[in-house]
Amino acid sequence: MNTFELDSKYVAQTYRRFPVEIVAGKGAVAFDANGKKYIDMGSGIATNTFGYADDEWIAAVTAQLNSYSHTSNLYYTSPCAKLAELLCERTGMCRVFFGNSGAEANEGAIKAARKYSFDKYGEGRAKIVTLVNSFHGRTITTLAATGQDVFHTTFMPFTEGFCHVHANDTEAMLAAMTDDVCAVMIELVQGEGGVNPLDKGYVSSIAKACDEKDILLIVDEVQTGNGRTGTLYAFEQFGIKPDIVSTAKGLGGGLPIGAVMLGEKVKDTLSAGSHGSTFGGNPACAAGALNVISRLDEAFLAEVRAKSEYIFKKLASIKGVLSVSGLGLMIGIKAEKPTPEIIAAGIERGVLFLSAKDKLRLLPPLNITYEQIDEALAILAEILE
Numbered sequence: 001m002n003t004f005e006l007d008s009k010y011v012a013q014t015y016r017r018f019p020v021e022i023v024a025g026k027g028a029v030a031f032d033a034n035g036k037k038y039i040d041m042g043s044g045i046a047t048n049t050f051g052y053a054d055d056e057w058i059a060a061v062t063a064q065l066n067s068y069s070h071t072s073n074l075y076y077t078s079p080c081a082k083l084a085e086l087l088c089e090r091t092g093m094c095r096v097f098f099g100n101s102g103a104e105a106n107e108g109a110i111k112a113a114r115k116y117s118f119d120k121y122g123e124g125r126a127k128i129v130t131l132v133n134s135f136h137g138r139t140i141t142t143l144a145a146t147g148q149d150v151f152h153t154t155f156m157p158f159t160e161g162f163c164h165v166h167a168n169d170t171e172a173m174l175a176a177m178t179d180d181v182c183a184v185m186i187e188l189v190q191g192e193g194g195v196n197p198l199d200k201g202y203v204s205s206i207a208k209a210c211d212e213k214d215i216l217l218i219v220d221e222v223q224t225g226n227g228r229t230g231t232l233y234a235f236e237q238f239g240i241k242p243d244i245v246s247t248a249k250g251l252g253g254g255l256p257i258g259a260v261m262l263g264e265k266v267k268d269t270l271s272a273g274s275h276g277s278t279f280g281g282n283p284a285c286a287a288g289a290l291n292v293i294s295r296l297d298e299a300f301l302a303e304v305r306a307k308s309e310y311i312f313k314k315l316a317s318i319k320g321v322l323s324v325s326g327l328g329l330m331i332g333i334k335a336e337k338p339t340p341e342i343i344a345a346g347i348e349r350g351v352l353f354l355s356a357k358d359k360l361r362l363l364p365p366l367n368i369t370y371e372q373i374d375e376a377l378a379i380l381a382e383i384l385e
Contacts, residue, residue, distance in 0.1 A: 003033070018347055025052025028368040030352065038347070039376045042354040043365045046191075046223050046330070049250040049292050051365035057253050057291050064287035073280060080281030083290050087261060090232055090293065093245060094267035097260040098281035102222030102248035103137025105258035108275060109185070109246045110141060112262060113216045114161075116269045117182035120214075127181045128218075131167045133193030133357075136185065136220055145185060148193065168202045174209055183216040183244075188234040188327075191223040194357040195325050195332025200238055207240040216243040216266065222258075223330065226250035227296040227366050230305035230328035237327070250366075253292040257285040296366075304328055304366050307373065311362070314377050320384030325359075329366060332359040335384055345383040351376045 001009070003021050021033040028051045030038045043051060050057055064079060071077060084096040097108050110128060117125045130136065134147040140159055143151050147164035165172040167190065177184065184206055190196045210217040217240070224234035225247035231237050233245060243265050248258035256279075262269070279285075308328045315324045315333060323334040335342060339355045346353045354361040360380075364373070 018343070020347060020352075027051040027054070028365045028372045036350065038350050038352050039372050039379075040352045041362045041364045041376055042352050043250075043363055044254065045354065046228055046249045046363040047252070047254055048365055049226060049253045050295075050367050054253070054367075056295070057288060060291035061255065061284055061288045064284050067283075069284050070279070070282055073276065073278070077281065077283050077286070079283045079286035079290060083281075083286045083293070086290065086293050087259065091245065091261060092241065093261040093263050095262045095270075097262070097270055097275060097277075098286070099248075099258040099260070099277045100256045100279050100282075100285075101137075101258045102220075102246065103139050103142045103258075104277065105222060105246035105248050105260050106136045106142045106145065106185075106220060107139060108258075108260035108270075109218045109220075109244045110145065110183075111275055112244055112260060112266050112269050113183035113185075113218060115274065116216060116266045119269065125180055125182050126161050127178070128162050128183045128185055129173065129176045129181055130162060130164050130185045131187070131190070132164050133167065133190050133196070134164070134185075134187055134220075135190070135192035136187075136222075167196065168199045170202055170205045173202075173206055177209055177213060177215055181213075181215055183218050184210055185218040185220060187220045187222075187224065188238055189224050189229060189330055191330065191361075192356055194359055195330060195361055197325065197327050198238075203238045203240060207242075210243075218242065218244040218246065221245050221247040222249055223363075224327070226292060227301055227304055228328055228330050228363070230301055230308055232293075232296055232301065234327065251289050251292060252285050253288045255285040255288045257282070257289050300366070307368065307370070310370065311373060311377070314373075318377070318381045318384060320381075326362075329362070329364055329368075331362040332356055333362070334359050337384055342380070342383055346379065349379045349383070351379045353380075 022030050024031045030040045114126050130145050132147040136142040136145040144158040144162045165176050219235050219242040221233050243263045245261040320336045325332045343353045
């Protein structure tokens with residue numbers, strides 16, 4: 001049996017896969033089992049920070065694998081400790097808990113927020129306010145936190161203690177921040193919800209109200225983090241200092257790792273035995289993440305912002321593009337043609353696009369070249385025109 005047949009027979013059919021089998025790649029270019037070349041404008045849904053088979057990243061991970069790949073969290077490991085140090089130094093946060101994914105990171109953020117409130121105020125102050133069109137993961141609890149009704153079916157009962165308000169509605173948010181609320185949880189750019197950035201004034205109002213009410217501000221940077229929006233983390237562009245930041249996806253550069261970064265208020269909330277993860281801070285994944293974060297310096301991030309501006313300008317000149325949204329290299333395109341048709345045509349012509357709601361979504365590797373951008377956007381123009 002070929003890969004398609006094996007997958008159909010033996011893999012749980014939870015994904016509507018495209019008829020492409022990726023077998024190799026380099027940078028922003030992927031190759032399928034037939035040798036066909038694709039420009040990958042999705043980078044594993046924002047995980048392959050430097051694309052496929054990055055030499056420096058491979059060397060860092062391989063060096064760790066040649067030493068030891070894993071050990072219990074009952075013992076100390078240098079890659080875990082050094083990665084936590086680097087993240088704290090770069091963000092101003094105080095401590096880090098490591099897991100394996102964005103959903104785990106958000107679970108950890110939720111647990112930390114509720115424990116902080118319980119330790120300080122006791123029972124009855126556990127509600128978390130999130131936004132309509134948010135997406136925070138696929139566990140029972142993170143689905144409950146997700147503000148999309150389409151996800152609130154089948155798996156009942158969901159975890160209680162969440163309410164959802166519309167983004168950029170300051171009055172609704174302030175009204176929702178009642179005495180039983182312990183945290184507000186937001187994505188600064190709603191990725192799965194349509195690549196929609198929040199208004200900076202709205203975010204500032206939330207941060208101010210949270211500070212006044214001792215309500216924790218959780219920023220979900222699973223997709224927006226690790227250079228994706230043109231700064232190391234998107235919150236830097238909004239002039240706020242969150243209490244908790246969750247991240248994953250691009251952190252490992254292609255290996256599974258998630259992180260919950262804890263600010264001053266909550267740095268000691270997660271005590272011994274209160275949370276854990278068998279593979280959290282795995283040395284090989286941490287070595288990959290160390291390589292990623294250490295390379296995302298200001299010069300590199302300035303180039304990400306320049307590429308973003310370049311793509312936005314090029315898209316504005318393409319016939320059939322109705323609107324463009326996003327931040328950095330996290331871009332949503334509303335087009336005249338239906339998004340599924342564009343994605344199918346892209347595969348046929350050698351470009352891999354993603355979707356978000358009814359929009360086409362671009363999440364290319366951060367080191368994609370201008371030549372590759374031009375080639376991908378020229379193909380998009382052909383499809384639309």
